[in-house]
Amino acid sequence: MAAIQGGFLANLGRVYAIYTGAFVGFTIxxxxxxxxxxxxxxxxxxxxxxxxxxYALIGWLARTAEVNExxxxxxxxxxxxxxxxxxxxxxxxxxxxxxxGSLYFGGYGGLAFVLGWTGGYVLVxxxxxxxxRKFGQFTVPDFFSAxxxxxxxxxxxxxxxxxxxxxxxxxxxxxxxxITARFLDIGFQVACFVGLIGILLCSMxxxxxxxxxxxxxxxxxxxxxxxxxxxxxxxxxxxxPIPQIMYGQALEKIEAFEKTFGVAxxxxxxxxxxxxxxxxxxxxxxxxxxxCLMVGTASLPHILMRYFTTPSVKQARDSVAWSLFFIFLLxxxxxxxxxxxxxEVYQNVIGQPIAKLPAWVASWGSIGLVGACDTAQAAxxxxxxxxxxxxxxxxxxLSEFRLHTDAVVLATPEIAGLPYVISGLVAxxxxxxxxxxxxxxxxxxxxxxxxxxYYKMIDPNADTKRRLIISRVLLALVAVVAAYVxxxxxxxxxxxxxxxxxxxxxxxFAGLVLGIWWKRAGDAAGVWxxxxxxxxxxxxLITTEFYGPWVKANLxxxxxINIVKIRGRDVAYIWGINxxxxxxxxxxxxxxxxxxxxxxxxxxxxxxxxxIDSIRIPAGSVxxxxxxx
Amino acid sequence: MAESKLTAQQxxxxxxxxxxxxxxxxxxxxxxxFLIHFWAPQLNTIRILGFPLGxxxxxxxxxxxxxxxCVWNARAQNRIDRExxxxxx
Numbered sequence: 001m002a003a004i005q006g007g008f009l010a011n012l013g014r015v016y017a018i019y020t021g022a023f024v025g026f027t028i029x030x031x032x033x034x035x036x037x038x039x040x041x042x043x044x045x046x047x048x049x050x051x052x053x054x055y056a057l058i059g060w061l062a063r064t065a066e067v068n069e070x071x072x073x074x075x076x077x078x079x080x081x082x083x084x085x086x087x088x089x090x091x092x093x094x095x096x097x098x099x100x101g102s103l104y105f106g107g108y109g110g111l112a113f114v115l116g117w118t119g120g121y122v123l124v125x126x127x128x129x130x131x132x133r134k135f136g137q138f139t140v141p142d143f144f145s146a147x148x149x150x151x152x153x154x155x156x157x158x159x160x161x162x163x164x165x166x167x168x169x170x171x172x173x174x175x176x177x178x179i180t181a182r183f184l185d186i187g188f189q190v191a192c193f194v195g196l197i198g199i200l201l202c203s204m205x206x207x208x209x210x211x212x213x214x215x216x217x218x219x220x221x222x223x224x225x226x227x228x229x230x231x232x233x234x235x236x237x238x239x240x241p242i243p244q245i246m247y248g249q250a251l252e253k254i255e256a257f258e259k260t261f262g263v264a265x266x267x268x269x270x271x272x273x274x275x276x277x278x279x280x281x282x283x284x285x286x287x288x289x290x291x292c293l294m295v296g297t298a299s300l301p302h303i304l305m306r307y308f309t310t311p312s313v314k315q316a317r318d319s320v321a322w323s324l325f326f327i328f329l330l331x332x333x334x335x336x337x338x339x340x341x342x343x344e345v346y347q348n349v350i351g352q353p354i355a356k357l358p359a360w361v362a363s364w365g366s367i368g369l370v371g372a373c374d375t376a377q378a379a380x381x382x383x384x385x386x387x388x389x390x391x392x393x394x395x396x397x398l399s400e401f402r403l404h405t406d407a408v409v410l411a412t413p414e415i416a417g418l419p420y421v422i423s424g425l426v427a428x429x430x431x432x433x434x435x436x437x438x439x440x441x442x443x444x445x446x447x448x449x450x451x452x453x454y455y456k457m458i459d460p461n462a463d464t465k466r467r468l469i470i471s472r473v474l475l476a477l478v479a480v481v482a483a484y485v486x487x488x489x490x491x492x493x494x495x496x497x498x499x500x501x502x503x504x505x506x507x508x509f510a511g512l513v514l515g516i517w518w519k520r521a522g523d524a525a526g527v528w529x530x531x532x533x534x535x536x537x538x539x540x541l542i543t544t545e546f547y548g549p550w551v552k553a554n555l556x557x558x559x560x561i562n563i564v565k566i567r568g569r570d571v572a573y574i575w576g577i578n579x580x581x582x583x584x585x586x587x588x589x590x591x592x593x594x595x596x597x598x599x600x601x602x603x604x605x606x607x608x609x610x611x612i613d614s615i616r617i618p619a620g621s622v623x624x625x626x627x628x629x
Numbered sequence: 630m631a632e633s634k635l636t637a638q639q640x641x642x643x644x645x646x647x648x649x650x651x652x653x654x655x656x657x658x659x660x661x662x663f664l665i666h667f668w669a670p671q672l673n674t675i676r677i678l679g680f681p682l683g684x685x686x687x688x689x690x691x692x693x694x695x696x697x698x699c700v701w702n703a704r705a706q707n708r709i710d711r712e713x714x715x716x717x718x
Contacts, residue, residue, distance in 0.1 A: 248679025270669035321699035618717035
């Protein structure tokens, strides 16, 4: 295996070039099958099962019995490939399916996700990745334990990690379920478990090593699948196949249409309310969300642990830049996706006679993602039309048109009049995005349970074989529980994901940053930082979401509190801040708690300060890593 | 790996340079994440290639700046590492 491994690493470029070529060839082959009249359903099956098969094959080839390979992929992943793997790990169903949809509806407001999910990598690059790589252990809680005096800090970090990652992974499995259900024509709950098999096949046998090489493969598929439809759409609308530059024209045309339709809130207008007036609340919400998402990026363990896998500190830094570049390719395309889809709808759908609507309106309407609600009977054909009263004049007005958020990306190939093979490709891309993120998250959770809880806290004498078996069993268990929760709850993907960011940001960011940048911080500071940051964040999250009226009655001394009816509950917004950004209370609280506790309690020992000095420089060994124990 | 041979003084000088670089990039990060977007409504009155400038900065301009900041950090830190002879490859 060692010889093959060496051969594989030496030929990475060739291996993935051949793989990319084979995938393109396969897509063309499916296109030819479509020309010969093979039914769409079969094409969908081919796409889903073939890509799942490839991921499973990589997972099997990368199986391992070595701890170092299982937890950190043997620390041999070059910066460029780790960048791609991080890109896939990062971009989830929320990015791939949800984001362009939010931009379509939210306009400028939706850009908070685009900014928030990219800028955090600057923080990762300058504040932590190189130092965590130099530290060179297996998990993020390992760092908390070494830096802040052992198992109390480790245990607290594990609690934050599991709370954030589990919330996040449930959202991913919902995404896998939606795609699998649609393209395999099976029930949502069953689809969640089918997707689960795909996830486990990738990660069970090879841990981080298998997940890494699968994620590189998944990145290639997801970026091809995301770019092709919008490039074709741009060529069709503007004559130039560079959507990222050409959608300025689409924005101008959208604005012109908005004037004719009498839309009060222009698409590209910043910080406006529904009537188009400047709104400070909209602005503060925009910035609060950006801050939570960016700081959360630099705190989520499934991302940070990717930088444990590079061969050197230098490559960890390079790798952050590559990661952000690969993520950027998708994120700067998403607003173009949304703009072209919106223009297409304004141009070819709104104001058209019902009889002359494009065919995709009916086909996506039948599965409840699009609604043309001109007459009262429209709800028979369009599930989305329930409760909408059209004027029955035979023309589709803007107020009579309904579109589901997820449909923007999934239906664009058909909106652009592309063959079904492209729809299949987009489904395969969405699946790759959701699976790769779910893999990374499950591995982070299972590693925290098996390495941090079992090996470090319960049985430090466990041998390698036993540790890896326990890790695999836990991985499968957590996955089944997550799939069960996803299948029964189902939920708004974007909302769950945003919570996960707030939780991680409030719980871990202060401890990570000050652990590296403030030598004085002692054990008490680290412990109090997590307790106060995470505690306050969870307190506000739970009370505002589930006990909104109680918050309004008892916490009004905090300032303005209003109740918003959303997700079927009375949710409290403190200072008008949407509670997906609860991190903005927890993040500063964690820093404050650490500063106070750090100054009041005795400073970190001389050994500890020497340890910090040694992780601050790339060369040399890590000194006194066990000083705290 | 060889033990690093930095004296306490060199270590302090190394860290001062590293921290300086971090603070400069952190300031740039703050400008492109928050500061310029405060003026998005005003910037939106300027149009380039059809893009309202405020919208463009949040959709693309800041993102390009973030990528460049990560590249900048990697390169500048490599230079500092070599200057002190503490690079690890």
